[in-house]
Amino acid sequence: MNMNxxxxxxxxxxxxxxxxxxxxxxxxxxxxxxxxxxxVTMLLIIPAxxxxxxxxxxxxxxxxxxxxxxxxxxxxCLYLRDEIFKPLLKEDTDKYIGILWTFFWxxxxxxxLGLVPIxxxxxxxxxxxxxxxxxxxxxxxxxxxxxxxxxxxxxxxFMNGTAMxxxxxxxxxHLTAGAPVFMWPIMxxxxxxxxxxxxxxxxxxxxxxxxxxxIIVATLxxxxxxxxxxxxxxxxxxxxxFPLLGTMAIYLLEVLVSFIQAFIFTYLTGLFLSQLIVHDHDHDHDHxxxxxxxxxxx
Amino acid sequence: xxxxxxxxxxxLAAGDNPFAGTIYQAxxxxxxxxxxxxxxxxxxxxPILTGLQDRENKxxxxxxxxxxxxxxxxxxxxxxxxxxxxxxxxxxQIIEESRVDxxxxxxxxxxxxxxxxxxxxxKATREITAAKEQALTELYTxxxxxxxxxxxxxxxxELNAADQQAIVDESLAQLQAENN
Numbered sequence: 001m002n003m004n005x006x007x008x009x010x011x012x013x014x015x016x017x018x019x020x021x022x023x024x025x026x027x028x029x030x031x032x033x034x035x036x037x038x039x040v041t042m043l044l045i046i047p048a049x050x051x052x053x054x055x056x057x058x059x060x061x062x063x064x065x066x067x068x069x070x071x072x073x074x075x076x077c078l079y080l081r082d083e084i085f086k087p088l089l090k091e092d093t094d095k096y097i098g099i100l101w102t103f104f105w106x107x108x109x110x111x112x113l114g115l116v117p118i119x120x121x122x123x124x125x126x127x128x129x130x131x132x133x134x135x136x137x138x139x140x141x142x143x144x145x146x147x148x149x150x151x152x153x154x155x156x157x158f159m160n161g162t163a164m165x166x167x168x169x170x171x172x173x174h175l176t177a178g179a180p181v182f183m184w185p186i187m188x189x190x191x192x193x194x195x196x197x198x199x200x201x202x203x204x205x206x207x208x209x210x211x212x213x214x215i216i217v218a219t220l221x222x223x224x225x226x227x228x229x230x231x232x233x234x235x236x237x238x239x240x241x242f243p244l245l246g247t248m249a250i251y252l253l254e255v256l257v258s259f260i261q262a263f264i265f266t267y268l269t270g271l272f273l274s275q276l277i278v279h280d281h282d283h284d285h286d287h288x289x290x291x292x293x294x295x296x297x298x
Numbered sequence: 299x300x301x302x303x304x305x306x307x308x309x310l311a312a313g314d315n316p317f318a319g320t321i322y323q324a325x326x327x328x329x330x331x332x333x334x335x336x337x338x339x340x341x342x343x344x345p346i347l348t349g350l351q352d353r354e355n356k357x358x359x360x361x362x363x364x365x366x367x368x369x370x371x372x373x374x375x376x377x378x379x380x381x382x383x384x385x386x387x388x389x390x391q392i393i394e395e396s397r398v399d400x401x402x403x404x405x406x407x408x409x410x411x412x413x414x415x416x417x418x419x420x421k422a423t424r425e426i427t428a429a430k431e432q433a434l435t436e437l438y439t440x441x442x443x444x445x446x447x448x449x450x451x452x453x454x455x456e457l458n459a460a461d462q463q464a465i466v467d468e469s470l471a472q473l474q475a476e477n478n
Contacts, residue, residue, distance in 0.1 A: 016316075017314065017315065018319050019318070025319065025322050027326075028323060030323045031327075034327055034330040038330045038333065038334045041338070042337055042338065042341075042342075045342045046337075046341050046342050048346075049343070049345045052345065052350070053346065053348060054345075054349045054353075060356075063356050074346070074350075077350075078350065097347065098339045098344075098347070099335060101338070101343055102331070102338055102339070102343075141327065144319045144323050144327075145316075145317050145319065146319040146320065146322075147319075147323055147324065147326075149324055150323075150324035150326075150328040150331070151327060151328075153324075153328070154331055154332070
């Protein structure tokens with residue numbers, strides 16, 4: 001039995017948080033999973049892209065996405081581009097959609113891979129690549145605040161860099177939020193704070209959602225093990241069914257959360273970018289500093 | 299106590315810090331993300347975007363040509379409808395003309411027939427009159443001859459042929475004068 005796997009830990013947190021390999025933080029579960037996710041993402045997207053790309057046969061078949069995988073990738077990419085970002089970024093959509101797609105797919109694959117109990121599967125198969133089955137592989141890279149912060153900083157640089165490149169003066173004019181001059185002492189600091197709060201909220205939202213969900217799953221699984229062993233026999237196993245069902249429910253919820261969080265991170269990046277670069281909206285309203293307020297909070 | 303499940307201990311023990319990690323994890327994340335971004339941009343997003351744009355352009359082009367074709371069809375239809383209307387008008391005129399012609403011809407024929415009938419009637423009348431006159435003349439001649447003979451017998455005297463002829467002629471002239 002591999003139940004002792006979970007019992008090895010002092011608390012569910014131990015099953016969830018990142019750990020250094022051989023006590024060195026140069027490499028940890030998070031970094032291993034990041035690389036793994038990168039490989040999976042590329043293996044998913046690149047073959048699909050070949051089949052979505054225009055063919056060369058000169059027939060109508062050239063314009064069709066061929067195969068299940070290509071259609072899966074295409075339907076999501078197309079939805080993000082046409083339904084989500086086109087209304088925000090207008091004619092600039094295709095210019096920035098690449099990085100937005102990358103955010104979505106990369107975060108999604110990271111989130112989903114985190115739901116695969118890789119360490120536990122390897123332990124059951126008695127494969128122990130790192131010598132200790134709780135270290136080195138498994139877990140979610142996106143539940144590390146360091147990883148989500150890095151992604152949020154990239155998002156921050158992308159949003160503000162793009163806006164500055166597009167309209168340098170306009171970017172700084174934006175900080176006044178179109179308010180009269182006597183309001184500037186209030187508006188400008190608020191806008192500047194808003195600029196930095198946005199990526200902070202992005203990183204914290206993703207981190208907290210992924211960590212929270214995994215802790216619940218680990219806790220409920222811990223109950224399964226505790227009840228089974230604590231009471232033992234038919235009573236213990238019978239009682240353990242309830243937290244097991246709960247685990248399954250939360251696990252499925254986590255699959256949904258994986259998609260939602262990947263989407264929200266990407267969507268908010270696109271939304272913030274659009275507020276910085278698309279100027280066809282009413283300048284009197286206070287865009288920019290209340291995003292964290294009306295952002296979908298999950 | 300072995301009954302005490304380890305998971306109940308939710309107090310964060312050392313090493314259970316949810317913010318575990320160092321700047322190395324952030325650097326790794328940034329590098330990995332940028333690598334993924336660059337690779338995908340080159341190998342995936344470009345082709346996908348081109349594919350989607352090609353398809354959009356194709357659909358747009360097809361829609362435009364379909365609209366043009368529909369417009370063309372509409373104008374062609376209008377042309378044909380106009381031609382059809384003209385043809386119908388022409389046909390109507392032809393029928394009208396034919397009807398008028400037919401009426402004219404019928405009237406002509408009727409007049410002609412009428413005049414032929416009138417001529418035939420006149421001719422018949424003339425022939426009948428002639429025949430009647432001839433018959434009357436013969437009748438008078440016969441009657442006169444017979445009357446003379448009867449008169450001669452009555453007078454017991456034989457009239458000679460010249461006398462008889464003179465009496466007949468005289469009677470005839472008298473009859474005709476009366477008749478007229």
